[in-house]
Amino acid sequence: VDTLQSVSAKCIKASWYFATHTLIFCALVDCQPALWKMTENCFMHHRTKVLTIDTMNPNVKKVEYAVRGPIVQRAVQIEKELKAGAKKPFSEVIRANIGDAHAMGQRPITFFRQVLALCSYPELLEGNEFPEDAKERARRILQACGGGSIGAYSASQGIECVRQDVARYIQERDGGIPCNPDNIYLSTGASDAIVTILKLLVCGEGRNRTGVMIPIPQYPLYSAALADLGAVQIEYYLDEENCWSLDVSELRRALVAAQQHCSPRALCIINPGNPTGQVQSRQCIEDVIRFAAEEHLFLMADEVYQDNVYAEGCEFHSFKKVLFEMGPEYSDTVELVSFHSTSKCYMGECGFRGGYMEVINMDPDVKVQLTKLVSVRLCPPVPGQALLDVVVNPPRPGEPSFNTYIKRTSTLQVLAEKAWLTEEVFNTVPGITCNPVQGAMYSFPRISLPERAIQQAKEKGQAPDMFYCMKLLEETGICLVPGSGFGQREGTYHFRMTILPPTDKLKIVLEKVKQFHQSFTQQYS
Template identity: 45%
Template sequence: MATAQGTLGTPGPDLPQDCSSDDAHAVGRGPLAVLRQIVAACTFPELLGSPAVPEGAQRRARRVLREMDAGSIGGYNHDHRALGVPTRVARFLERRDGGVPCHPRNIVLCSGTASIFPFVVSLVVNEAVAQPTGVLVPVPGPPRRGAAVGLAGAVAVPYPLAEERGWAVATEALRRALRRARARCHPKVLCVVNPGDPTGHVLSRQNMEEIIRLAAEENLLLLADEVQQERAFLPGRPFLSFKRVLWEMGAPLASTVQLISFYSLSKSVAGESGFRAGFLELVNVEEGVTLPFQLAQSIPRPCVLGRILLDILMDPPEEGDPVQQALEEHRQALRQDLAHNAQRVQEVLGRAPGIRLQPLHGGARAFPRIQLPPRALCQARAQGLEPDVFFCQKLLEATGLVVAPGSEFGQEGGTHHVGLSLLPPAEVLERGLLTLTRFHAAFLREFS
């Protein structure tokens, strides 16, 4: 793909440089070899005993195959899905949450957040009533979340995150959104994303407690999108699950607030988006909602290979286990790389005129706010484009750099942002930051 000669800067390279995606492998992070080795040996057992597969990976593959029907991944393997993996997921969550109990029956395996989210929302939609169901969704937030709400037969109710407060969830803004929404829908669901995507924030305990109290007061089902949890990289702002905070708030909230949390293999330490696996945990959810999870055959389930990878990530660490040692080293390296890249993004963009960025705590993206001159806004409107889409197109044409327009995630009216990935290798991100800041300066000059 050749890029065109731009009006601002030099001709772009033959291939675009992607600094927009939160797909770890797509932006240049390699897979964890031991996971692929285990999957390969499970798929082709003739590799067991081969020097191409380390002994630790072979041992894990043999253990996986012992749990499979007739020792083969080619069967449906219902017990592995219904008993084996949920049990290990429950133990993983108990370790994560400091001992808060978790029962395997509350774990639902799925093929990823994007595919299961509309199904979850559909369970609270009542088509027999005149007013549609409302779902509060954060702005900015994950792309296409509002569209997924519509697919479920509900109405998306955007609520703005407080940019000047580090993208906190402002309960006063939530209440305003609720009041306005009741004229057109019946709000039943509150969706919260933590760590934030694309904003890079991690919610404080105090903010989470405020959200939980509001959900209790308004009788809202709380959907906690926590898929970026392993990408929280600042020790001073650790990830806390909504389940743990809810439990530690004690009665009556701990036993009454309904919560569904999401985990995804795509955004895990493995970053294996192509295997499409994840899970939900149901907390205090009434039987009318939980029963369809057990009965419905239409739930998008993970394939066996995705379940195997998910299962390996859930296993408890064992002294001297080379698989777990490799996983832990990979996890530490990921967080160190994200922390380093976040620091560089804040340093470089913090010096750039016309660009503002809130502190970064976790997740895979930064969401800097960019100044766009009035003449650029007029030209964008004349072309029928959102101003940040116009900017990103000009950036791509002139330099070959790909960043995501802020309108893809939603943003406060009159503000303009870009989504910038923290996942590329440091040298790639460094070039991207230099390109972005130089181009933005030239863009301001041309359109001022």
């Protein structure tokens, strides 16, 4: 009882104390509104963000993507400055940093856009403005969509009839080697499919952490995705002295070195190459497949530039075709996934984000997990799926649109001419050497930089070729990507430039780069 009385007295005293001070505080606030504001500001000042640079996912901070990095960000600022009336030694920024065909002036394929227009606005099917073969494809796609609309979700793996058309396309491309639509996964461009497969592959800790072999130079999607996933990047070098060829002895060197600190599980190949533009020979592909089989590696074949082959004597060979032609010893065992996209080739439809991957010899239980993983994102963009369908199922001989469609070959011919022009001009410039652009959409010339320029770049905390490309942008308005963003051998410097600008503009770009390099070399020599 005594204890209860004591506690009760203390509670009454505390209540009186709290009430009194509350009244005093309220009176002060009533009289002095600024006091409350000061208290609020003090509280807000000491409150920290939940998500800060120190508390965020550390892997994200390691991600770099040079294709849209600091050079491009500065290019955007310069464009705004020009619009605001700023005086520059040039009137426009020429973005030769990225393989964005339509942004560079390439015209879309009429048939593709007709089908997409019909799918987007089905009422057009009632008119006579569009050819019957375009209408037939649009009807087929719409019938496969929920509610007859491309605004509906599709199956996570992609619309079934589109996957069937992709399988038929692959089978025709590979000379009749069977292709099962169940092995086809439609995707948001090839990039999304590549990242999805890497997610399946990455596991382990420490020395057991997954290692993935990627070419150097490489397309920075790979290094960025591996950094994001916390995987180990295993670099193998392409041979610049031999037109960026791939030597299996270099693969083995990189593998043996990596086994000391990680568990190599996958090998990525880009063919035709990005940024290097080489086209691998059939013999090279066979050697790579044997290497993957011997070392028990999962093979990833990035083949998005398969239609972009220009050099005489070069030919695209799909990894799947070569794999199956090597016989059951390989075709029944080697795990392969290949990627393709609507963004490149003669289509250049980057914005629609259409693509696919085909999986070969994937463990059935893993395939279930893959289907589950893609279902988390619901489905790829349905307009992109519709576009992919007409890419793999174009007008056939005898159909109304065939004669117009077949003119697409002129796009590839023009690209071939620009590839040759780029190589020719760069190789006339002292201090620039450029391998033949055998395929894809880029040149990757090597540049010699004076020692003073290298030192000044280091003082600024920049890679020397970043320093070079930034000065090029500021003085000429030409936006390129430094080779350091793709990887390169120590002590060498490069830049990547797309061959996509119209021929007249490409000539201007090449001449400006030529003049700049001569001036830059003289300034820092």
